[in-house]
Amino acid sequence: MDGMDWGNFLLPYEQAVEELKVKFKTMRAELKKREEYAPIEFVTGRVKRMTSILEKSKRLNVPVENIERGIEDIAGIRIMCQFVEDIRRVAELIRQRKDMNVLYEKDYITNFKDSGYRSFHMIVEYPVQTALGQKLVLAEIQIRTLAMNFWATIEHSLNYKYRDSLPEDVRARLKKAGEAAFILDNEMSSIREEILEAQISFEDHSKIVQTCLSCIQALYSYHRVSEAIQFQRKFNELWEQRDMVGMKQLEEVLIAEIKAAKKSIGQQP
Known part of the structure; x- marks a missing residue:
């Protein structure tokens, strides 16, 4: 040694x-x-x-x-x-x-x-x-x-x-x-299948929530303050009710809003 x-x-x-x-x-x-x-x-x-x-x-x-x-x-x-x-x-x-x-x-x-x-x-x-x-x-x-x-x-x-x-x-x-x-x-x-289903559902819901919050924050950066405030209120209401169906619909609307905001900025001289 x-x-x-x-x-x-x-x-x-x-x-x-x-x-x-x-x-x-x-x-x-x-x-x-x-x-x-x-x-x-x-x-x-x-x-x-x-x-x-x-x-x-x-x-x-x-x-x-x-x-x-x-x-x-x-x-x-x-x-x-x-x-x-x-x-x-x-x-x-x-x-x-x-x-x-x-x-x-x-x-x-x-x-x-x-x-x-x-x-x-x-x-x-x-x-x-x-x-x-x-x-x-x-x-x-x-x-x-x-x-x-x-x-x-x-x-x-x-x-x-x-x-x-x-x-x-x-x-x-x-x-x-x-x-x-x-x-x-x-x-x-x-009970593996039940556990996996619950975990995947939780992950999906987490992603929806994260996307909504990220989009709302992005609206502020695009100077869409009034829209951002309205969407935040809607988000808070859905979160309190644990309404994930409504949250998914909100996510889709927010994604469309962000695309419109980006397009609007791109059209500016």
Whole structure:
């Protein structure tokens, strides 16, 4: 371990994590635009701490010169989903990507651990462009539901506290909590369509409200003050009544008003 420059060693992993986070967040945004619903809820990432790397290399008997290939999760990405079904969709999207190579997968959802741990892992090889040229970095992508992640976060904290030697009563209660998280995921899957319909409806309504307010603000900039005030009053009335049908009609009228205002300005000398 002598002479190991950990700062330089970890740089490509830090770069990989930042790039992968951006790519999966972009994937989420694109899917949401195309389909109104994205199977990705949110994305996080981290580079393993030096102490954790050393502890794992000792536990797995990996010599320091083999750490790059012997420890696969130095760079870690976590993708959270609402539903178990979304996990399979995200995994398939990752398999189809050309900017990373999936080496193998670990399905801890179908084959969950005795502890109750559930998650879907993918080990990928990702090319990082460094100042010294391209470097292939291993990264672990964990895909799980929000319930799975909550349970796994608690388990990780307890394992850290007890140094991986959990008291039997804590282990039993943790396993029971894992089963409860599994039941919760199944219940959410059973009403998935209703949940998605409600979420998409909320998103659509939010867009209508945002468009109306943006158009009203634009009318002020076009010096249509009296019209803007009238439309604001109408908006307030519809908002109080939660009349989304009327709000949609108002949106259409406002869009037409903005087009007319732009055309009017364009015709001026």
